[in-house]
Every structure is written in structure tokens, then in C-alpha cells.
Amino acid sequence: MNRPLHTSDDNGTRIAAIDDLRATLGERLIDETEAILPYVADASRAEPAGLPVAVVRAGSTADVSAALAWASRHRVPVSVRGAGTGLSGGAVAYDRGLVISLDGMDRILAIDPVNRLADVEPGVVTAELDAAAREHGLFFAPDPASARQSTIGGNIATNAGGLRCISHGVTRDAVAALEVVLADGRVIQTGARTRKNVAGYDLTGLFVGSEGTLGVITRATVILEPVAPGIPRTFRASFDDLVAAGQAVTDIVSSATRPEVLELLDAASVEIIEQFHPSGLPLPRAALLVGQTVGEDAAAQAERLLGICRSHGAVEAVATDGDELLEARRLANPALTARGLRVSCDVGVPIGELAAVFAGISEIGRRHGRRISTVAHAGDGNLHPTVEAGDTPDEHRAAEAVIDDITRLALAHRGTITGEHGIGSVKRHELGWQLDAASLDVHRTLKAALDPHGILTPGRAI
Known part of the structure; x- marks a missing residue:
């Protein structure tokens, strides 16, 4: 009883x-x-x-x-x-x-270098798994900007993206198998350690990105990749025009040379990052494109990509060794938060629409009279615009209206309301803008089947 x-x-x-x-x-x-x-x-x-x-x-x-x-x-x-x-x-x-x-369930249970797999608990910090894998000449490809703080379980629950998505995909692409506790306490195993597995429905894929609404992940078998030979090459290109920077990204992604990382920061974001943690980032007039190439021909790859940037009007285009530029990019969210800029979104658009969306964001900022700072995983079309707002309820509501307009802009360009952060409670009101009624009904049917009493993360994600 x-x-x-x-x-x-x-x-x-x-x-x-x-x-x-x-x-x-x-x-x-x-x-x-x-x-x-x-x-x-x-x-x-x-x-x-x-x-x-x-x-x-x-x-x-x-x-x-x-x-x-x-x-x-x-x-x-x-x-x-x-x-x-x-x-x-x-x-x-x-x-x-x-x-x-789940932060206390933080053990790396095993690394299997032969099969390029790792067995981990959900509280393992992303960067710590990556470091452990590198001792075997391997690495964990998912690389969110918060990799030094975020956990594997959280990455899986939100299907996190990050800096290396252009070359390695999102978290879903690195998950082979899961242990999941269902809402009633039952424990199930999904997936397999094999490269191919078509037995039954893809339950692993169902739980990846489910944001804690269908079950709780307590163990994961993740896929590791070999570290590329040679010395990585980091490059940067400054632009006087944000739309031109978007056009350069489109041409880079369409080229035969694929960078490991391709990030874009507008001038406002670069200025805020440098004020937060000075690291020598050059302040562009409009945008700074930062990327990295890997492999034995990394230097030649970087030069080819810089040539594309120059063809689109880059005023400074240089390549260096080291990760300092990428480390500065990882500071974007804490830097913006420290400035009180917390009203943001993470829309995604097709690569070919980037230039038009950058132009649209500028127009939205002018229309609302609001400064918008944008950083982006440009190589996969995932943008993170943040709206300047004072710390009052009225200011927050005004900034939220700007975010809603940016989200509608992304959808108008065949994009998505979230590329990696998930829906949660912040974006739930937007879900119906992207999914039709029948799709929403399917989501709710799956939720009801696995969580009939609605106890798991109710009122969020779907």
C-alpha cells in the first residue's frame, strides 16, 4: 500500500x-x-x-x-x-x-582501445574522458564549449554538439550503448558494442536527446576515434562584413578541405571575451572566423581555407600552432553571462542560409533597438545569439521577444529552434513552431508509454 x-x-x-x-x-x-x-x-x-x-x-x-x-x-x-x-x-x-x-557516478569503467570504445558512468566530465582516451592514442569527439565542466550523461541527455561537430557529428554519433533506468525503476540495456546492430528498434537513439523525460542514463558505451597524426594548425580570419564571413563559411564547408573546427564570433562577442579574459584576440570590425585543421597536411589545409577567406574579403588571415584561439572561444558563454547577457538561443540553419540569417539577425537587432552578440559553430550552422538586456523583468521580456524573432527567422530559413542545448523549459513554447500536431502527438504517446504517471521531467522538452 x-x-x-x-x-x-x-x-x-x-x-x-x-x-x-x-x-x-x-x-x-x-x-x-x-x-x-x-x-x-x-x-x-x-x-x-x-x-x-x-x-x-x-x-x-x-x-x-x-x-x-x-x-x-x-x-x-x-x-x-x-x-x-x-x-x-x-x-x-x-x-x-x-x-x-548523477555527479557522483563519475567513474571511467573501462577503455577498450582495440574496439575504440569506453564504458563510463554519467557523471564523468567530458574533458576527463577525452584526456583518458588520448593516453591510448584515441579521443572522444563530442566537444561542447563547457567540456571541462559538463558530464557525459548530460551531453547524451541533450544530444550535445560542440566545436568538432563539423567533422565528427553530435553526441548521438558517438554513443554505442546505454544502461537506462525507466520511470518505474526497471533497468534496461540498449545498443551493442558492435559497429553494426539492427536488432529491434533503435532505443539508444530514442534516449539520446530525450532530456530526462523517458529514463535516466546510468551507464554509456561511447565510441572513441584515433587522434590524427601531425601537428594541428589553428587559423583565424577577420572580416569587415558579417555577411561576407557567412559566405566564406559556406564556401569552406562546400570545399574538399574539411576543418576539424570552424567557429565564428561577431565583433561584440570578441570584445566581451577579451574584457573577460584577455588572450590577444584581434578585434574585428564585424566578425572573426576561427578554425583548426588536423593531419599530416594540416598546414596546407589551413592555407587553402585561408585562401577562401581572403577571396571573401578577409582583412587578416593567418595560421598558427596552438589552441589559444579555441580556448578563447570556449570562454564565450561565461564571458557573456558575466556581462549579464543570459537571454540567448541556439538556433540551427542549413549552411547555405548562414549569410542570410546573419543579415536577418542584424535587422532584428536594429528593429528592436537591441545589441545582439552572436557566436556560432559556423561549420554546422549552429548559432548562439545573445541579446543585451538590463536586469529587470521588463528588460528580460523584451529580450525574449527578440529571441523569439530570431527563432522564427531560423525556421523561415528551414532551420531548427535548437541545435544542441535542448528544449527544457526555456524553449518549450517554441516547440509547436517546428513540430506539427501529429509529430507532437507521437512524442506524447512515447512519453506516456514509458512514463505513464508523468513523473520524469514533466512539463519540459515535449
């Missing part, structure tokens, strides 16, 4: 039945208010609705299974978090809900 849920005003909302879960989890269950507070928000602009009743700092699949079975019995909403670096509001706590934190 399910125990009734009771509340009191003693040190915040409490559920009497939490004692059942405490008996199973012991000290891994946290319910003191001060200890809970670090787990209620993520890096997005979404605000928590209230305090959860408890946080489960899971140490094993069994812990997650027990927590979800309890939440299912008592109809308690569950939010799932790793490092809390998400930008879509997907990990924000629910009032009187349960938070499952």
Missing part, C-alpha cells in the same frame, strides 16, 4: 513517505534545505518553482532505480542533473519534487 503524502512547515516542504527512501539510500538522500540549494537550478535563465523534498546523490544504478520506483509510487516529479551546466532549464528542481544527481 502506498503511504499518503503529508507536508509540514518544518524546515521547508517535507513528505512523510521520504523515510521509506531514506531507509534504502541512507546518507545518499539529502533533505536539509541548505544542502539542497546547490541542486535546484542549472546554468539557464529558468527559475526553480520551489524547493524539492530531497536530493538523491546517486552512487549506483541501484540508487537511481530505488529513487524512481519510490517517485513512481508516490507520484513525485523528478528532475535529473549532472553538473548543472545545461542552458535550457531542463534540470531545474520541481516544488515538492525529487532531484536525482
Whole structure:
């Protein structure tokens, strides 16, 4: 028999039945208010609705299974978090809900250099897996800008992208198999360690990018790639015109030479990054294109790509050794956040539409009288515009209206409302702009089948 849920005003909302879960989890269950507070928000602009009743700092699949079975019995909403670096509001706590934190499940279980695979728990930090793989002459290709903080589980849950997507694809392309705990506590295995596998539905693909709405990932088998020989070559090109920079990107991606990385920063973003952490980035009049080539002919590749930039009016186009330029690019989000610029989006458009979309964003900024800073994974058409706004509700609403216009612009150019950050709570109102009614119905049918009581990340993502 399910125990009734009771509340009191003693040190915040409490559920009497939490004692059942405490008996199973012991000290891994946290319910003191001060200890809970670090787990209620993520890096997005979404605000928590209230305090959860408890946080489960899971140490094993069994812990997650027990927590979800309890939440299912008592109809308690569950939010799932790793490092809390998400930008879509997907990990924000629910009032009187349960938070499952996976940051303590942080072991690299095995690296298999022969089959180029790694078995990891979800709390492994992305950059730490990459470093471990490089000891075997391999690397983990997914490379979000937050790689030094974000976790593998979070990357998989949002199907994260990053700097190397142009050459290696998104996180989904690097996931071979998963262990997942369903909403009722059952544990399933998906995928295989083989390169080919067509047994049954692609459940691995279903859970990648599901944002914690269908199950909780507790283990992953991910694909590693060999490190390219030779010395990488980093290049940069400055442009006096943002549209010209977009045209250069289109020609680079269409060429026979594919860079490992291709990033674009507009002048406003470069200025903010340099003020946040001076690193010698040259300030362009309009845009700075930064890229990297790899392989034994990396230097020759870089020169070919710089030639394309010069043909589109680049006023400075040089190549160097080292990763300093890419490290500066990774500082974009913390730099913008430090300036109070948190109203942003991550639309994606076809490469051939980049120039037109850059022009459209400029026009939207002029129409609203708002400064818009844009950084982009230009090589795959994923743009991150951020709108300048004061720290008041009215200013935030005005900035959100600008973001909505940018999103509609991307859709008008056959794009998507999110390329890598996910829907979460921040972009849920936009989902119907991209998906038709029948598609939304299919999403909800799948959700209901796997989470009939609607406890997993309710009201978000779909």
C-alpha cells in the first residue's frame, strides 16, 4: 500500500513517505534545505518553482532505480542533473519534487582501445574522458564549449554538439550503448558494442536527446576515434562584413578541405571575451572566423581555407600552432553571462542560409533597438545569439521577444529552434513552431508509454 503524502512547515516542504527512501539510500538522500540549494537550478535563465523534498546523490544504478520506483509510487516529479551546466532549464528542481544527481557516478569503467570504445558512468566530465582516451592514442569527439565542466550523461541527455561537430557529428554519433533506468525503476540495456546492430528498434537513439523525460542514463558505451597524426594548425580570419564571413563559411564547408573546427564570433562577442579574459584576440570590425585543421597536411589545409577567406574579403588571415584561439572561444558563454547577457538561443540553419540569417539577425537587432552578440559553430550552422538586456523583468521580456524573432527567422530559413542545448523549459513554447500536431502527438504517446504517471521531467522538452 502506498503511504499518503503529508507536508509540514518544518524546515521547508517535507513528505512523510521520504523515510521509506531514506531507509534504502541512507546518507545518499539529502533533505536539509541548505544542502539542497546547490541542486535546484542549472546554468539557464529558468527559475526553480520551489524547493524539492530531497536530493538523491546517486552512487549506483541501484540508487537511481530505488529513487524512481519510490517517485513512481508516490507520484513525485523528478528532475535529473549532472553538473548543472545545461542552458535550457531542463534540470531545474520541481516544488515538492525529487532531484536525482548523477555527479557522483563519475567513474571511467573501462577503455577498450582495440574496439575504440569506453564504458563510463554519467557523471564523468567530458574533458576527463577525452584526456583518458588520448593516453591510448584515441579521443572522444563530442566537444561542447563547457567540456571541462559538463558530464557525459548530460551531453547524451541533450544530444550535445560542440566545436568538432563539423567533422565528427553530435553526441548521438558517438554513443554505442546505454544502461537506462525507466520511470518505474526497471533497468534496461540498449545498443551493442558492435559497429553494426539492427536488432529491434533503435532505443539508444530514442534516449539520446530525450532530456530526462523517458529514463535516466546510468551507464554509456561511447565510441572513441584515433587522434590524427601531425601537428594541428589553428587559423583565424577577420572580416569587415558579417555577411561576407557567412559566405566564406559556406564556401569552406562546400570545399574538399574539411576543418576539424570552424567557429565564428561577431565583433561584440570578441570584445566581451577579451574584457573577460584577455588572450590577444584581434578585434574585428564585424566578425572573426576561427578554425583548426588536423593531419599530416594540416598546414596546407589551413592555407587553402585561408585562401577562401581572403577571396571573401578577409582583412587578416593567418595560421598558427596552438589552441589559444579555441580556448578563447570556449570562454564565450561565461564571458557573456558575466556581462549579464543570459537571454540567448541556439538556433540551427542549413549552411547555405548562414549569410542570410546573419543579415536577418542584424535587422532584428536594429528593429528592436537591441545589441545582439552572436557566436556560432559556423561549420554546422549552429548559432548562439545573445541579446543585451538590463536586469529587470521588463528588460528580460523584451529580450525574449527578440529571441523569439530570431527563432522564427531560423525556421523561415528551414532551420531548427535548437541545435544542441535542448528544449527544457526555456524553449518549450517554441516547440509547436517546428513540430506539427501529429509529430507532437507521437512524442506524447512515447512519453506516456514509458512514463505513464508523468513523473520524469514533466512539463519540459515535449
